[in-house]
Amino acid sequence: MKKHLGPLAVLAAGILLGIIPLATPAPKPADAPGFSAARAREDILRVAAAPHTVWDQASLVPVRDHIRSRLAGMGLAVATYRYPPVTDAFGHSYTLENIAAAIPGKSGRSILLVSHYDSSPKKRAAEQEGSRGAADDGYGIATMLEIARVLAAGKDTLENGVRFLFTDAEETGLHGAAAEMTHNLAAYADVDLAINVEARGVKGPAVMFETGRNNLATLRLYRNARWPFAYSFAVDVYRNMPNGTDLTQFLKKGFAGLNFAVLDDLSYYHTTRDNPDNISLRSLQHYGEQILPVVLEYSRDPRYGRPGAFAAAEDMVYFTWLPGILVSYPATAAKIISILTTILFVAWTARALVRKEARIGSALLWFLAWLGMAALALGIGLGTSVLLAKATGIPWKVTYMPGVPFDRAITWVLVFLETLVPYLLASRRARKGGEIGSLLAAAMALNLVMLAVFHRFLPGGSFMFALPLLAALAGSWLASRTGRAWIVWIPAALSIGLFLPILHLVGLALTIGALGIVTLLAFFPLTLAGPLLVLGRPAGRERPCGSG
Numbered sequence: 001m002k003k004h005l006g007p008l009a010v011l012a013a014g015i016l017l018g019i020i021p022l023a024t025p026a027p028k029p030a031d032a033p034g035f036s037a038a039r040a041r042e043d044i045l046r047v048a049a050a051p052h053t054v055w056d057q058a059s060l061v062p063v064r065d066h067i068r069s070r071l072a073g074m075g076l077a078v079a080t081y082r083y084p085p086v087t088d089a090f091g092h093s094y095t096l097e098n099i100a101a102a103i104p105g106k107s108g109r110s111i112l113l114v115s116h117y118d119s120s121p122k123k124r125a126a127e128q129e130g131s132r133g134a135a136d137d138g139y140g141i142a143t144m145l146e147i148a149r150v151l152a153a154g155k156d157t158l159e160n161g162v163r164f165l166f167t168d169a170e171e172t173g174l175h176g177a178a179a180e181m182t183h184n185l186a187a188y189a190d191v192d193l194a195i196n197v198e199a200r201g202v203k204g205p206a207v208m209f210e211t212g213r214n215n216l217a218t219l220r221l222y223r224n225a226r227w228p229f230a231y232s233f234a235v236d237v238y239r240n241m242p243n244g245t246d247l248t249q250f251l252k253k254g255f256a257g258l259n260f261a262v263l264d265d266l267s268y269y270h271t272t273r274d275n276p277d278n279i280s281l282r283s284l285q286h287y288g289e290q291i292l293p294v295v296l297e298y299s300r301d302p303r304y305g306r307p308g309a310f311a312a313a314e315d316m317v318y319f320t321w322l323p324g325i326l327v328s329y330p331a332t333a334a335k336i337i338s339i340l341t342t343i344l345f346v347a348w349t350a351r352a353l354v355r356k357e358a359r360i361g362s363a364l365l366w367f368l369a370w371l372g373m374a375a376l377a378l379g380i381g382l383g384t385s386v387l388l389a390k391a392t393g394i395p396w397k398v399t400y401m402p403g404v405p406f407d408r409a410i411t412w413v414l415v416f417l418e419t420l421v422p423y424l425l426a427s428r429r430a431r432k433g434g435e436i437g438s439l440l441a442a443a444m445a446l447n448l449v450m451l452a453v454f455h456r457f458l459p460g461g462s463f464m465f466a467l468p469l470l471a472a473l474a475g476s477w478l479a480s481r482t483g484r485a486w487i488v489w490i491p492a493a494l495s496i497g498l499f500l501p502i503l504h505l506v507g508l509a510l511t512i513g514a515l516g517i518v519t520l521l522a523f524f525p526l527t528l529a530g531p532l533l534v535l536g537r538p539a540g541r542e543r544p545c546g547s548g
Helices: 002-022 037-047 057-073 138-152 175-183 216-222 232-239 246-252 281-300 331-354 360-392 407-431 437-457 463-482 485-510 512-535
Strands: 078-087 093-103 110-116 161-167 191-197 203-211 256-264 316-320 326-330
Touching: 002 203, 002 485, 002 512, 037 057, 037 138, 037 281, 057 078, 057 093, 057 138, 078 175, 093 138, 093 175, 110 138, 110 175, 110 246, 110 281, 138 161, 138 191, 138 281, 161 175, 161 281, 175 246, 191 246, 191 281, 203 216, 203 232, 203 281, 203 485, 216 256, 216 281, 216 316, 216 326, 232 316, 232 463, 232 485, 246 256, 256 281, 256 485, 316 331, 316 485, 326 331, 331 437, 331 463, 360 407, 360 437, 360 512, 407 437, 407 485, 407 512, 437 463, 437 512, 463 485, 463 512, 485 512
Parallel strands: 110 161, 110 191, 191 256
Antiparallel strands: 078 093, 093 161, 203 256, 316 326
């Protein structure tokens, strides 16, 4: 049992590294400077006092009045844009009424903040009548009003302007934003970047989950967020999904953009439980800690005072590493990292084969075995989600299956069981005196294949395979050069820590209907971690591959 204590500690360290980035900031009190969730909450209490859907036009009147009153009270000129009636996909017709305000800047260029003020009616099976929209989109309204308050209280004229748009009828087809882009596009000629504030749950981190294409310059501005939480793979995934928000309408017209939303507790989404009693002040503060610094930086920096300030030729690859740390680099650098990783893997494997620390036939067999187990992980996850759908009567859908009891516990139990498989296989091979080099080489090859697949289809996720693989290669080399076998535990912990929040976000965003995707994604870093955990054990007799 003693020999397993070290690997267990490494596993715990990896889990801790993965949990830490999910932390959200403490809410600031009403008398604090800057963005205060306590102050912003007061706006949610007003706008979410009752359901306010476009199917009940009278219910929208007090919400509109509150937004106009708050903006006017800050000294801002308020405009109302009214548009002809639309008929939504559910057969309801109504006129559209968007509310706008602006704080001008010297340059004549502006950033635009967007949220919608209608709550959701019942549109599908998992939803309910009576949602008060406290999170969706009370979070957006409150965040924007609090940011407007901070800016309006400033004494200096802004270098670049900040505009605010509160849209109508988002929930029934993005109609308010579409009307602006169809009937009023010229009014946005000064806008360089649109920031949309949304919610698809009621708590957890506010995820920056979408940008426009070629987002390099946009991400450079986003780096100013005080508590960034973003993963570039999410942008690639969202681009391939049928979902849309108000930002969709702006991106179609070529605007740069950032999109924010909480994802936790999706079972509250579009139900009566989306009410002020269930909002999270920590989540609300997290919106502010990201968006306000970005807006302030834009408003103060003269470099953004020219048209095309966010034009770029490529995307960024990025991910959150510990609270407040956003690792980002251009897509070109990601390709270079992947090429370097491939070269190092070939060199590492060649040396292992020459030194008989791995055998090509054994490595090929293990590659096929890992591939088969990956397929099994996908099948088990998929089968479990289908069985849960049948057991609960909830329709099975990969991207939307909320309300399954104990869904999170089920997910993490399966992932934990997956964790044991590569470790126990490597332990058994070590116990029988077999070399682990073939096992590790095959795992590296599998992750290299996934790196190539992601570069082709989801390039924003390339870091998920390139960085753990680089860490494993570096850790193995360092362990062999220093004679300290435990060094290989470092890449094992880092790989687990990198993937855990990603798995968490995929599970939240896609629900347990995507359990197969979660179990499949989890399997790849574990194929590296398992052999590395065994190689680092003090009692192990295996040398790390590449030892000299």
